Amino acid sequence: EQVPAAVLEHLERLALVDFGDTEGVRRLREAVRFAERLREVDTDGVEPMDSVLEDRCLYLREDDVTEGNCTKELLKNAREKIEEYFVAPPGNIPLPKLEERETFEQQS
Amino acid sequence: GQPLGVLDGIPVAVKDNFNTAGIETTCASNMLKGYISPYNATVVQKLLDQGAVLLGKTNLDEFAMGSGSTDGVFGPVRNPWSYSRQYKEKNPPKSHSENEDSEWVITGGSSGGSAAAVSSFTCFAALGSDTGGSTRNPAAHCGVVGLKPTYGLISRHGLIPLVNSMDVPGILTRCVDDAAVVLGLLAGHDPKDSTTIQDTFKPFELPDSIDIRKLCIGIPKEYQVPGLSSEIQALWSEVAELFKDAGAKVIEVSLPHTPYSIVCYHVLCTAEVASNMARFDGLEYGHRADMKQSTESMYAATRREGFNDVVRGRILAGNYFLLKENYENYFVKAQKVRRLIANDFVKVFGSAVDILLTPTTLSDAAPYVEFIKEDNRTRSAQDDILTQAANMAGLPAISVPAALSKRGLPLGLQFIGRSFQEKQLLSVAKWFEKQVKFPVIQLEDMKRHDCSVFQHQKSVSSL
Numbered sequence: 001e002q003v004p005a006a007v008l009e010h011l012e013r014l015a016l017v018d019f020g021d022t023e024g025v026r027r028l029r030e031a032v033r034f035a036e037r038l039r040e041v042d043t044d045g046v047e048p049m050d051s052v053l054e055d056r057c058l059y060l061r062e063d064d065v066t067e068g069n070c071t072k073e074l075l076k077n078a079r080e081k082i083e084e085y086f087v088a089p090p091g092n093i094p095l096p097k098l099e100e101r102e103t104f105e106q107q108s
Numbered sequence: 109g110q111p112l113g114v115l116d117g118i119p120v121a122v123k124d125n126f127n128t129a130g131i132e133t134t135c136a137s138n139m140l141k142g143y144i145s146p147y148n149a150t151v152v153q154k155l156l157d158q159g160a161v162l163l164g165k166t167n168l169d170e171f172a173m174g175s176g177s178t179d180g181v182f183g184p185v186r187n188p189w190s191y192s193r194q195y196k197e198k199n200p201p202k203s204h205s206e207n208e209d210s211e212w213v214i215t216g217g218s219s220g221g222s223a224a225a226v227s228s229f230t231c232f233a234a235l236g237s238d239t240g241g242s243t244r245n246p247a248a249h250c251g252v253v254g255l256k257p258t259y260g261l262i263s264r265h266g267l268i269p270l271v272n273s274m275d276v277p278g279i280l281t282r283c284v285d286d287a288a289v290v291l292g293l294l295a296g297h298d299p300k301d302s303t304t305i306q307d308t309f310k311p312f313e314l315p316d317s318i319d320i321r322k323l324c325i326g327i328p329k330e331y332q333v334p335g336l337s338s339e340i341q342a343l344w345s346e347v348a349e350l351f352k353d354a355g356a357k358v359i360e361v362s363l364p365h366t367p368y369s370i371v372c373y374h375v376l377c378t379a380e381v382a383s384n385m386a387r388f389d390g391l392e393y394g395h396r397a398d399m400k401q402s403t404e405s406m407y408a409a410t411r412r413e414g415f416n417d418v419v420r421g422r423i424l425a426g427n428y429f430l431l432k433e434n435y436e437n438y439f440v441k442a443q444k445v446r447r448l449i450a451n452d453f454v455k456v457f458g459s460a461v462d463i464l465l466t467p468t469t470l471s472d473a474a475p476y477v478e479f480i481k482e483d484n485r486t487r488s489a490q491d492d493i494l495t496q497a498a499n500m501a502g503l504p505a506i507s508v509p510a511a512l513s514k515r516g517l518p519l520g521l522q523f524i525g526r527s528f529q530e531k532q533l534l535s536v537a538k539w540f541e542k543q544v545k546f547p548v549i550q551l552e553d554m555k556r557h558d559c560s561v562f563q564h565q566k567s568v569s570s571l
Contacts, residue, residue, distance in 0.1 A: 003428070015382065015427045016389075016408045017420045024421065031378065031425035031485065037371045038441050041448065048443030049450060051273050051303070052502030052527075053260050058302045073146045077393035086391050093402035 003029060013095055114289060116159030121225040121234040124165035125172055126277070127266040128152050131162075135268055136180025137170045139414030140394045149266020150298045151235060151277050158293055163231050166221025170416050171385070172237055172270050174484050175245055175491035177220020178476065179418050185220035187213045187250055187473050187517075188228035193550040194516035213473040213517060216249035216491070218242040219278060223250040226280045227549060233290050236278035239270045240373055240488070241468075241495025243278025244507035248468035248520025251509045251549060253537070255279040255287045256495075258528045259502035260305045262291075263298035271380040272303075274373075274499040284508065284538040288314050291530060305528075312531045314538045321355035323536065326461035330366035333493055337471035339513050344467050347510065347521055350543060351465070361461055363452040368445050369497040370489050375429050375442035381419075382426025388414060418484045450501040457526050463536050464524040467494055472513035494522065504530050506537050509546040518546075 008025065012018050019025050071084055080087040111117075122128060125135045127145035134140045148156065156162065169179045178184035189195050190212035199211055215224050219236025223246035226234050236243040238256040247254020255278060262277045269275055277294065281287045292311030298304045327348055332341075352358045390396030390410035397409035415423070429438035456464070469491065479487065498505040504527070507520040523540070525533030 007428075007431075010431075011424050011427050012408075014431075015411075015423050016404065017411045017415065017423050018408065019424065020412070020417065020420065024417065024424070027417075027421045027483075027485065028424055028428065031374070031421070032428060034485075034489070035371060035375050035429065035438055035442075037368065038375065038438065038445060041365070041368055041441075041445050043441060043444035043448065046444040046447055048440050049447035050443065052450060053303060053305065056260075056305060059297065059299065059304070059306055060302060061299055070146065074392070077143055077146070078391065079396040088391055088403050089400045089406050091403040093404065095402075095404045095408060 003032060112157070112159030114158055114293065115155060115232075118160050118233070119163045119231040120155055120160045121163050121166050121222055121231045122152055122155075123168055123219050123222045123234070123236050125168060125237055125268045126152055126165075126235060127268070128162065128165065131165065133165065133268070134181070135171045136168050136182055137414065137416070137419070138181055138395055139388050139411075141181070143394050147266065150263035150300060151294050152266065154294050155235075163225070166219070166225050166234060168221055169218035169418070169484075171268070171419050172218040172239060172242055173381075173418050173422060173488075174217045175241070175488045176214045176479050177217035177246065178214060178480060179416060179484055181416070184476055185215045185217075185224050186476075187215045188224050188551065189213065189251060189473070189517050189549060191551055192516065193552055194512060194547065196516075196552070198514065198516040210477060211475055213475050214249065214479050216246035216469065216473060218246075219254075219280065220246045220250075222280050223247055223252055223254065226250070226252045226282060228551065232281070233286055234280045236280050237267055237270070237275060238278040238499065239275045240377070240492040240499055243280060244468050244495050244505060244520070244522060245491060247280055247507040248509070248522075249473040249518060251518030251520070251546065253281050253284055253287050253509070253541075254507040254520075255291065255534075256498060256505045257291060257295065257530060258504040259499075260303055261295045261309070261504075261528065261530070263294075263301040263304050265298055265300040269384050271377050272384070273376070273380065274502075276499075284506075284534055284541050285314055287506070288312065288534050291534075295530075307528070314531075314535050318535050318539050320351065320539065323351070323356040323463065324461050325351050325356050325358045326361035326456055326464045327358065328363045328366065328456070328464055328466060329360050330363050331466040331494055333470070335470050335490065336467060340467045340469070340471060340519060343511055343519055344465070344521065347540070348465060359461070361456045361459075361464070363449075363456060363497065365445065365448045365452050366497055369449055369500055370493055372442045372445040372449065372500065373492065373496050374489065375438050376446065378422045378426035379429050379439050379442075380426070381422045382430060385415070385419065385423050390414075421485065446500050449497055453497075453501045453503060453524075462526075462532065466522045466524065468507040468520040468522040469494065472515055472517035472519055498524050503527055504533050506533060508537050508541055508544075510544055512547060
């Protein structure tokens with residue numbers, strides 16, 4: 001069962017991770033095939049389970065600021081920063097289209 | 109002066125997916141190489157508050173994805189038993205010219221480094237994590253005790269998440285009593301982790317003897333999976349007899365949805381991973397690619413460079429299952445199957461069964477050269493089969509060393525208990541441990557050409 005190329009491209013865009021090569025695509029196909037087994041289970045009338053703790057009321061704290069003031073510490077781990085800002089390349093630029101970038105299809 | 113606590117001066121090791129303030133935390137991934145945690149995970153803080161000495165961070169499969177501890181950027185972890193007299197006696201090198209190093213076996217995973225550290229006497233206890241069996245699997249292969257606590261008992265704050273609804277910190281020690289001690293220090297509500305329950309936790313000491321005749325042990329028939337080695341099969345039966353002879357009620361039970369646990373896990377895990385790994389974009393911490401064209405292309409390049417194939421594969425699969433057209437059929441479906449799996453356990457524990465007894469792994473540890481012949485997903489699917497369901501249902505489970513295999517390697521057996529009934533679980537495990545008297549690993553003096561082993565492990569410890 002083929003996963004259409006359009007879906008593969010869509011996934012790469014959503015995940016911002018590429019398949020790398022045909023091996024990556026094969027891996028996905030295997031993963032999907034493996035998951036098909038779920039169809040064998042009769043789940044009529046069964047509610048999905050989000051958490052094993054669903055019967056409990058979990059702790060929520062008061063919406064008060066109790067810690068922080070650690071800007072310097074947190075910025076230490078960032079590669080590119082200016083004053084107290086993390087620096088990112090320009091946004092709102094979509095990833096180049098399939099034809100314009102090297103993908104698994106072109107490599108193989 | 110006064111001792112800081114029970115663990116004052118006691119050496120411990122921590123799996124490298126727990127944040128440790130001022131110390132590099134890598135998750136064995138290029139994505140976090142050089143990342144210095146700004147804070148301690150709650151469980152790490154608790155150990156340090158008791159005066160424990162952190163010897164180092166231990167190696168793992170990248171981002172805890174794997175069942176061999178072979179897929180991290182620092183290389184594979186070697187099982188200390190590979191260098192034991194017990195193993196060497198049963199596996200003499202076939203010729204003088206053959207590389208003596210080619211027969212070493214894996215630790216299992218993903219908490220292989222932690223298990224190896226405890227097994228080789230380099231520390232008293234180690235922290236691992238357990239999402240599908242990652243603490244119990246290497247515990248079984250390395251001949252140590254591996255405890256997976258009930259989900260919600262121990263704080264996950266500071267544990268870099270894999271699957272938020274299944275992850276728990278795991279405890280690795282050489283004996284059950286030690287595990288109880290460490291559990292006592294770590295368990296309890298943490299306001300920083302709202303998935304920890306608010307019930308007050310009372311640390312306990314394990315009784316030296318228990319009345320086995322009051323116990324009902326369940327043997328789930330679905331755990332008799334194809335691929336289970338005849339040795340483990342026989343050991344499992346022998347131990348069931350052991351309990352029966354001691355007066356316990358030992359009955360066969362059924363957990364009918366067990367065969368679907370791995371598939372269910374596969375979908376839920378990849379879906380949660382797709383979400384959890386989204387935070388790694390190079391902006392605030394970790395690796396950052398030298399790409400300046402756009403935010404998205406920088407993210408894409410960073411993630412391509414930072415993650416290995418296993419991680420990327422799971423992210424892509426997870427995103428597939430979460431696509432609008434697939435969401436109901438895969439993700440929600442898996443959540444429904446999860447409920448069925450959890451209900452299987454509820455039914456069995458509701459019918460007067462106290463503890464379940466199952467194998468932990470399919471066989472003893474495989475040689476590294478054999479293990480890497482199959483890919484990570486295949487191996488994980490095979491190796492997690494016996495441990496995974498406990499994570500689905502959030503139940504406590506413990507692997508206890510039971511015997512040595514024909515090849516001189518450890519075999520462990522698993523006990524699964526009721527939610528939050530760690531005291532009962534550990535009491536039974538301790539009783540069992542006493543009956544079995546598992547042999548101590550006999551590590552010979554390391555010869556000069558075996559020093560390469562230590563080079564791997566030195567690169568992980570950051571102290």
